[in-house]
Amino acid sequence: MTLTSWLLLGGLVQGLLLLTLGPMALIPTVLVLLYRTVDHILMAYNITPNRYLNGVINARYSAQTPNADGTFGLDPAAQSIVVFHLGARSNHPFGPLAPGMRDLSRRAIAMNKAMAADPVKYGLLGLSHYIKQESVAGNDTMTVYYLRDYEALHRFAHDELHMEGVRWYAKYAKQYPHIAIFHETYLVPKGQWENIYANSKPTGMGDTWFPVMGKDDAGSVTQFVRPIVDIHSGPLRSASRRLNMPRFYEQEDDDDKYEYE
Numbered sequence: 332m333t334l335t336s337w338l339l340l341g342g343l344v345q346g347l348l349l350l351t352l353g354p355m356a357l358i359p360t361v362l363v364l365l366y367r368t369v370d371h372i373l374m375a376y377n378i379t380p381n382r383y384l385n386g387v388i389n390a391r392y393s394a395q396t397p398n399a400d401g402t403f404g405l406d407p408a409a410q411s412i413v414v415f416h417l418g419a420r421s422n423h424p425f426g427p428l429a430p431g432m433r434d435l436s437r438r439a440i441a442m443n444k445a446m447a448a449d450p451v452k453y454g455l456l457g458l459s460h461y462i463k464q465e466s467v468a469g470n471d472t473m474t475v476y477y478l479r480d481y482e483a484l485h486r487f488a489h490d491e492l493h494m495e496g497v498r499w500y501a502k503y504a505k506q507y508p509h510i511a512i513f514h515e516t517y518l519v520p521k522g523q524w525e526n527i528y529a530n531s532k533p534t535g536m537g538d539t540w541f542p543v544m545g546k547d548d549a550g551s552v553t554q555f556v557r558p559i560v561d562i563h564s565g566p567l568r569s570a571s572r573r574l575n576m577p578r579f580y581e582q583e584d585d586d587d588k589y590e591y592e
Contacts, residue, residue: 454480
Protein backbone atom coordinates (compact mmCIF):
# COMPACT_ATOMS: atom_id res chain seq x y z
CA MET A 332 0.00 0.00 0.00
CA THR A 333 1.20 3.51 -0.79
CA LEU A 334 1.32 6.50 1.55
CA THR A 335 -1.81 7.93 -0.06
CA SER A 336 -3.64 4.66 0.63
CA TRP A 337 -2.75 4.86 4.32
CA LEU A 338 -3.84 8.52 4.43
CA LEU A 339 -7.15 7.64 2.81
CA LEU A 340 -7.63 4.80 5.28
CA GLY A 341 -6.88 7.14 8.17
CA GLY A 342 -9.32 9.68 6.77
CA LEU A 343 -12.00 7.01 6.56
CA VAL A 344 -11.46 5.97 10.18
CA GLN A 345 -11.57 9.62 11.29
CA GLY A 346 -14.78 10.13 9.33
CA LEU A 347 -16.41 7.13 10.99
CA LEU A 348 -15.38 8.44 14.40
CA LEU A 349 -16.91 11.83 13.58
CA LEU A 350 -20.17 10.15 12.63
CA THR A 351 -20.12 8.18 15.87
CA LEU A 352 -18.76 10.69 18.40
CA GLY A 353 -19.27 14.03 16.69
CA PRO A 354 -16.70 16.85 17.05
CA MET A 355 -15.29 15.18 20.19
CA ALA A 356 -13.51 12.73 17.89
CA LEU A 357 -11.17 15.53 16.76
CA ILE A 358 -9.83 16.28 20.25
CA PRO A 359 -7.04 13.62 20.31
CA THR A 360 -5.86 14.62 16.82
CA VAL A 361 -5.80 18.33 17.67
CA LEU A 362 -3.98 17.78 20.97
CA VAL A 363 -1.28 15.56 19.47
CA LEU A 364 -0.75 17.92 16.52
CA LEU A 365 -0.56 20.93 18.85
CA TYR A 366 1.96 19.21 21.12
CA ARG A 367 4.21 18.20 18.23
CA THR A 368 4.04 21.66 16.64
CA VAL A 369 4.97 23.46 19.87
CA ASP A 370 7.66 20.87 20.63
CA HIS A 371 9.40 21.40 17.28
CA ILE A 372 9.10 25.20 17.39
CA LEU A 373 10.80 25.22 20.79
CA MET A 374 13.63 23.05 19.42
CA ALA A 375 13.96 25.16 16.26
CA TYR A 376 14.50 28.33 18.34
CA ASN A 377 16.90 26.60 20.76
CA ILE A 378 14.54 27.02 23.70
CA THR A 379 14.64 23.29 24.35
CA PRO A 380 17.45 20.87 23.40
CA ASN A 381 17.32 19.61 19.83
CA ARG A 382 17.00 15.87 20.36
CA TYR A 383 17.68 15.28 16.66
CA LEU A 384 21.30 16.17 17.45
CA ASN A 385 21.60 13.37 20.01
CA GLY A 386 24.47 11.14 18.95
CA VAL A 387 25.71 13.55 16.27
CA ILE A 388 29.48 14.02 16.08
CA ASN A 389 29.98 17.70 15.24
CA ALA A 390 33.20 17.26 13.32
CA ARG A 391 34.60 15.83 10.11
CA TYR A 392 35.71 12.27 10.66
CA SER A 393 36.48 9.02 8.89
CA ALA A 394 36.03 5.35 9.76
CA GLN A 395 39.34 3.48 9.70
CA THR A 396 40.33 -0.04 10.72
CA PRO A 397 42.17 -0.22 14.06
CA ASN A 398 45.20 -2.34 14.84
CA ALA A 399 44.80 -5.57 16.79
CA ASP A 400 45.45 -3.69 20.05
CA GLY A 401 42.84 -1.01 19.34
CA THR A 402 45.24 1.73 18.25
CA PHE A 403 45.16 3.43 14.87
CA GLY A 404 48.12 3.62 12.51
CA LEU A 405 49.03 6.20 9.89
CA ASP A 406 47.99 4.18 6.84
CA PRO A 407 44.42 4.79 5.60
CA ALA A 408 42.25 1.77 4.75
CA ALA A 409 44.85 -0.45 6.38
CA GLN A 410 42.80 -3.64 6.06
CA SER A 411 40.58 -5.23 3.45
CA ILE A 412 36.86 -5.37 4.16
CA VAL A 413 33.78 -7.07 2.74
CA VAL A 414 30.64 -5.11 1.90
CA PHE A 415 27.55 -7.28 1.52
CA HIS A 416 24.15 -6.06 0.31
CA LEU A 417 21.07 -8.13 1.11
CA GLY A 418 17.64 -7.00 0.01
CA ALA A 419 14.06 -7.99 -0.65
CA ARG A 420 11.02 -6.55 -2.35
CA SER A 421 7.35 -7.42 -2.50
CA ASN A 422 5.92 -7.08 -6.01
CA HIS A 423 2.40 -7.47 -4.67
CA PRO A 424 -0.53 -5.05 -4.21
CA PHE A 425 -0.33 -5.63 -0.44
CA GLY A 426 3.38 -4.76 -0.34
CA PRO A 427 5.02 -5.91 2.92
CA LEU A 428 1.69 -7.42 4.02
CA ALA A 429 1.71 -9.86 1.11
CA PRO A 430 1.70 -13.63 1.72
CA GLY A 431 5.12 -14.93 2.68
CA MET A 432 6.63 -11.55 3.56
CA ARG A 433 6.14 -12.05 7.28
CA ASP A 434 7.96 -15.39 7.17
CA LEU A 435 10.78 -13.85 5.15
CA SER A 436 11.10 -10.91 7.55
CA ARG A 437 11.11 -13.22 10.58
CA ARG A 438 13.97 -15.24 9.13
CA ALA A 439 15.96 -12.15 8.20
CA ILE A 440 15.61 -10.76 11.73
CA ALA A 441 16.69 -14.08 13.23
CA MET A 442 19.78 -14.18 11.00
CA ASN A 443 20.77 -10.63 11.93
CA LYS A 444 20.41 -11.46 15.62
CA ALA A 445 22.54 -14.58 15.21
CA MET A 446 25.32 -12.63 13.48
CA ALA A 447 25.20 -9.87 16.09
CA ALA A 448 25.32 -12.43 18.91
CA ASP A 449 28.67 -13.80 17.69
CA PRO A 450 30.31 -11.06 15.58
CA VAL A 451 33.81 -12.52 15.91
CA LYS A 452 32.78 -15.90 14.50
CA TYR A 453 30.78 -14.40 11.64
CA GLY A 454 33.03 -11.39 11.01
CA LEU A 455 30.23 -8.86 11.43
CA LEU A 456 31.48 -5.31 11.99
CA GLY A 457 28.15 -3.54 11.59
CA LEU A 458 25.08 -3.12 9.43
CA SER A 459 22.72 -0.42 8.21
CA HIS A 460 19.14 -0.75 6.98
CA TYR A 461 17.71 1.20 4.04
CA ILE A 462 14.33 1.59 2.34
CA LYS A 463 14.41 2.48 -1.34
CA GLN A 464 12.07 5.36 -2.19
CA GLU A 465 11.94 4.81 -5.95
CA SER A 466 8.70 2.88 -5.49
CA VAL A 467 5.75 4.82 -4.09
CA ALA A 468 5.00 1.82 -1.88
CA GLY A 469 8.44 2.03 -0.25
CA ASN A 470 8.59 -1.75 0.08
CA ASP A 471 12.08 -2.26 -1.38
CA THR A 472 14.41 -2.86 1.58
CA MET A 473 18.13 -3.49 1.78
CA THR A 474 20.65 -4.12 4.53
CA VAL A 475 24.32 -3.24 4.06
CA TYR A 476 26.68 -5.46 6.05
CA TYR A 477 30.31 -4.58 6.79
CA LEU A 478 32.36 -7.71 7.45
CA ARG A 479 35.93 -8.61 8.34
CA ASP A 480 36.50 -11.14 5.55
CA TYR A 481 34.72 -13.41 3.10
CA GLU A 482 35.60 -16.58 5.01
CA ALA A 483 33.44 -15.43 7.92
CA LEU A 484 30.56 -14.50 5.61
CA HIS A 485 30.81 -17.87 3.86
CA ARG A 486 30.78 -19.59 7.26
CA PHE A 487 27.49 -17.93 8.16
CA ALA A 488 25.98 -18.57 4.73
CA HIS A 489 26.42 -22.31 5.24
CA ASP A 490 25.36 -22.44 8.89
CA GLU A 491 22.05 -24.13 9.63
CA LEU A 492 20.07 -20.94 10.35
CA HIS A 493 20.80 -19.46 6.93
CA MET A 494 20.44 -22.77 5.12
CA GLU A 495 16.99 -23.21 6.67
CA GLY A 496 16.05 -19.87 5.10
CA VAL A 497 17.48 -20.99 1.76
CA ARG A 498 15.42 -24.18 1.89
CA TRP A 499 12.30 -22.21 2.83
CA TYR A 500 12.69 -19.87 -0.14
CA ALA A 501 13.43 -22.73 -2.53
CA LYS A 502 10.26 -24.48 -1.37
CA TYR A 503 7.94 -21.47 -1.62
CA ALA A 504 9.47 -19.45 -4.47
CA LYS A 505 6.88 -20.70 -6.96
CA GLN A 506 4.04 -20.15 -4.50
CA TYR A 507 5.21 -16.58 -3.79
CA PRO A 508 6.50 -15.28 -7.15
CA HIS A 509 5.95 -11.73 -5.91
CA ILE A 510 8.81 -12.03 -3.39
CA ALA A 511 12.10 -10.83 -4.84
CA ILE A 512 15.39 -11.26 -3.01
CA PHE A 513 18.94 -10.33 -3.95
CA HIS A 514 22.46 -10.02 -2.61
CA GLU A 515 25.68 -8.38 -3.76
CA THR A 516 29.16 -9.10 -2.39
CA TYR A 517 32.11 -6.73 -2.70
CA LEU A 518 35.58 -7.77 -1.59
CA VAL A 519 37.42 -4.48 -1.08
CA PRO A 520 41.24 -4.68 -0.87
CA LYS A 521 43.11 -2.61 1.68
CA GLY A 522 43.92 0.86 0.45
CA GLN A 523 40.98 0.80 -1.97
CA TRP A 524 38.23 2.33 0.13
CA GLU A 525 37.59 5.64 1.86
CA ASN A 526 34.83 7.53 3.63
CA ILE A 527 34.09 10.85 5.29
CA TYR A 528 31.33 12.06 7.59
CA ALA A 529 30.57 15.63 8.71
CA ASN A 530 28.21 16.57 11.54
CA SER A 531 26.75 13.09 11.30
CA LYS A 532 25.62 10.38 13.61
CA PRO A 533 27.70 7.23 13.14
CA THR A 534 26.27 5.57 10.05
CA GLY A 535 27.45 3.19 7.37
CA MET A 536 30.96 2.04 8.15
CA GLY A 537 31.08 4.69 10.84
CA ASP A 538 28.49 2.64 12.72
CA THR A 539 30.67 -0.43 13.06
CA TRP A 540 32.64 -2.03 15.88
CA PHE A 541 35.99 -3.74 15.43
CA PRO A 542 37.13 -6.57 17.75
CA VAL A 543 40.51 -5.93 19.36
CA MET A 544 42.73 -8.08 21.53
CA GLY A 545 43.20 -7.51 25.22
CA LYS A 546 46.37 -7.87 27.25
CA ASP A 547 45.45 -11.22 28.73
CA ASP A 548 47.69 -14.21 28.10
CA ALA A 549 45.13 -15.84 25.83
CA GLY A 550 45.26 -12.94 23.38
CA SER A 551 41.53 -13.19 22.82
CA VAL A 552 39.07 -10.49 21.88
CA THR A 553 38.10 -8.59 25.01
CA GLN A 554 36.55 -5.42 23.64
CA PHE A 555 35.19 -3.69 20.56
CA VAL A 556 36.18 -0.21 19.40
CA ARG A 557 34.60 2.34 17.10
CA PRO A 558 36.65 3.07 13.96
CA ILE A 559 36.09 6.85 14.14
CA VAL A 560 39.16 9.09 13.73
CA ASP A 561 39.69 12.82 13.12
CA ILE A 562 40.64 13.81 9.55
CA HIS A 563 41.73 17.43 9.82
CA SER A 564 45.40 16.67 9.22
CA GLY A 565 47.70 14.01 7.88
CA PRO A 566 46.88 11.36 5.29
CA LEU A 567 43.17 11.33 6.11
CA ARG A 568 42.39 14.95 5.30
CA SER A 569 41.38 14.38 1.66
CA ALA A 570 39.78 11.64 -0.41
CA SER A 571 42.82 11.08 -2.65
CA ARG A 572 45.11 10.78 0.37
CA ARG A 573 42.77 8.29 1.99
CA LEU A 574 43.05 6.32 -1.27
CA ASN A 575 46.77 7.03 -1.72
CA MET A 576 46.35 8.59 -5.17
CA PRO A 577 49.10 11.27 -5.41
CA ARG A 578 48.03 12.46 -8.87
CA PHE A 579 45.03 14.19 -7.28
CA TYR A 580 46.87 15.80 -4.34
CA GLU A 581 47.60 19.15 -6.03
CA GLN A 582 44.01 19.93 -6.94
CA GLU A 583 42.77 18.95 -3.49
CA ASP A 584 45.46 21.11 -1.86
CA ASP A 585 44.23 24.08 -3.92
CA ASP A 586 40.68 23.47 -2.77
CA ASP A 587 41.54 22.92 0.90
CA LYS A 588 40.25 26.38 1.82
CA TYR A 589 36.78 25.14 0.92
CA GLU A 590 37.27 21.82 2.74
CA TYR A 591 36.25 20.32 -0.57
CA GLU A 592 36.16 16.58 -1.16
